[in-house]
Amino acid sequence: MKSFSVLVLFLSLSVSAQIKTLPLWPEGKMPNYQKSDEKEEIDVNTISWISKVQQPTLEVYLPPQASANGQAVLVCPGGGYAGLAYDWEGTEIAKYLNSKGIAAGVLKYRLPGSASVKENFKAPLQDAQRGIRMLRANASDWNIDKEKVGVMGFSAGGHLASTLGTHFQNAFYSAIDDIDSEEIRPDFMILIYPVISTDPKITHQGSRDNLLGKNPTAALEKQFSNDLQVTENTPTTFILHTGDDQTVPVENSLRMYKALQENKVQTEMHIYPKGGHGFSLANGVYYLESWSERLTDWLRNLN
Template sequence: MSDDMNAAGGPAGLGRRAFLTAAGSSLLLPVATRGQTAPPALKSGPAALPGPVESIDLWPGGAPGMPRTPPTETVNERSTDPAKLNDRAVLGITRPRLVVFRPARPNGAAVMITPGGGYRWVVVDKEGYELGRLLAARGITVFVLFYRLPGDGWAAGPNVALSDAQRAMRLIRHRAKDYGIDPARVATMGFSAGGHLCADLLTRFATPTYRGIDAADRLSARPIAAAPIYPVISMSAPHAHAGSRELLIGKDAPRSLEDAHSPHLNVPADAPPVFLAHAEDDKTVPVENALLLRAALKAKGVPVETHLFNEGGHGFGLRFTIGKPVAAWPDLYLNWAKGLFL
């Protein structure tokens, strides 16, 4: 894999090495936050770029509904050459938190990112930190959400990740002045199973999934715009991603539970505008997932911009787009966002 992205591979020609290097330095302006759980990181081992250090715990008194046997947070390095490019995944999250990427010159907009991982883990780099650096280089304040996983036995069950996403959106708005952002300009973006969480939030932002604990919970969890990228959407055969479905609702879930957690079946009239991107050759999460959501949004009159690419596979993020038409998706997203919250 090349360490450089061609001119079409990053927003407005921003090369991959350029935005990674720049965002790894002064663009992030990291500030350590006392009393907060540190961002997920390996205890030892090389890292290609400096990691973020600023984080915000979602639940000051601890996450609600702790399993009787709490999971243990573990970060696995999946890269064959982590000295060059990390590919980490975190499992067993018990202290869900937002990891912050501050731009050098905030433009007032914010994006909350929900990385994928099939609801088995949460991807750190490929669908989290790399996007955080790219968007921060464009003046956007980015919050990468490390959410709890439904297979770990939390009391909220299949709503546990949505509870974290709702709470996170409210906290971002509540602390908007701390980050120089406009609370009305907070969007969300998610990938794969994180795309399902993104879609779940854009459709069920007003659904009560936890008991409020402070003033932040009186704020809206509705994002100003949402971008599910190669998202898991349907929880029913034949288009459901089997692994995400089993961990979210269980292998033998009834149709009623499938429907309750299939975002395309729960679109409200006041859902925010949506940007969709998916590759036609995705063999992991069929492109029909994006098409189902698009059709449901159109039926409710919700603005939706859709980009389908002939080649790209699943999980392309940024690093696997080089030399493919799908490399255009970040530019397309930023152009779309200019009319909404940028």
């Protein structure tokens, strides 16, 4: 019995050692920050919902070394740029990726409406750029290949992921340490029912307003319509959407696919006839739940 207890303790420690939460920014070095009385809020009901993020973090999930294939994914939960569906579109996704030998970092990113942010639209992208750099900076310790690091996002998190993949020419903050010498361009993008465009005809209005304000300039609106920012250097992409999505119209993904094809960027897209919005892994939702298998096949083919 004693040896069994020791074994259980050892296994528990081994599992817990595979998860670590790291601050994105050194103390006192967070860019685009202003002091406020705002407090971070976590609401745990049917899902874990985080709003008013004050301390952005990277929660790292690592598969056992024996099964690690070198790939890593920065996971950006959705929430309309008003909050983060942190477990539903974050930690649960990381666990799934781990089961396929893929390292994952769940990004708890600042939200543009926070009172602690100076320039609203810059904060999420600054955190995403820092997050992907942290994955690469720790590549040797975490069994990651620096050339196999991608980004994945859901809904508004899909907008953030596609922004990271189309706005990598320049960092949106000044370098503060050695981590910032790492590349910010993702090697691949995974966009799940993503907000892509800020065009009022097809956008998710809440995400657009929260990120850019209700009356953005035409230049800013164009800058963050990410289908308009695609070039031949945009990373290879996997896109998933449903035809009956009433929250983020499928036209967002169709426009992104068209732009990627026109620029000869290798792209795979799956449009399911129904399933709505915000289904995450879609466990138990007829054959929609097989979408993760399509993603796994695609990721394996990248290798």
